[in-house]
Amino acid sequence: MGMSSDQDEDSQSQHHTQTAERDRSIRCLVAKVGLDGHDRGAHVISRAFRDAGFEVIYSGLHKAPDEIVQAAVQEDVDVLGISILSGAHDTLVPKIMDGLEEYGAREDTLVLVGGVIPDEDRPELEDEGVAAIFGPGTSIEETIEFVRENAPER
Numbered sequence: 001m002g003m004s005s006d007q008d009e010d011s012q013s014q015h016h017t018q019t020a021e022r023d024r025s026i027r028c029l030v031a032k033v034g035l036d037g038h039d040r041g042a043h044v045i046s047r048a049f050r051d052a053g054f055e056v057i058y059s060g061l062h063k064a065p066d067e068i069v070q071a072a073v074q075e076d077v078d079v080l081g082i083s084i085l086s087g088a089h090d091t092l093v094p095k096i097m098d099g100l101e102e103y104g105a106r107e108d109t110l111v112l113v114g115g116v117i118p119d120e121d122r123p124e125l126e127d128e129g130v131a132a133i134f135g136p137g138t139s140i141e142e143t144i145e146f147v148r149e150n151a152p153e154r
Helices: 002-024 040-051 065-074 089-102 119-128 140-150
Strands: 027-032 055-058 079-084 110-115 132-134
Touching (some): 027 040, 027 065, 040 079, 040 110, 040 140, 065 079, 065 089, 079 089, 089 110, 110 140, 119 132, 132 140
Parallel strands (some): 027 055, 027 079, 079 110, 110 132
């Protein structure tokens, strides 16, 4: 009897270890693009992603689309989270997607957009290849869960 519960614990801890290793290997770039100076949300997400066990790189403020693309490619990230509140998402996000395409990184990069994106702009961003758009009030847990479920396997 005692043996079966030990085995259960072993398989649970093994599963937990695999999940932790998988999370640790998820590399995320949290990027602020354009002239938007509000980075609190990006910092909150960066910290939450780290707490969840992801590797996180934060771009810093005021990055051009090309700088974001370069960083994503050089750091070989699985996930690119673009934080944008300036309203310029309709020009900046397509530039990033095109840049990823140029470097052959678009297929294996999960691109997320967080910020204030009007409903009518969402289909266009999704057509560009954005996997998910997280508006204000989205729970951090929901975002982390989405990354865990959708980050490309290495």
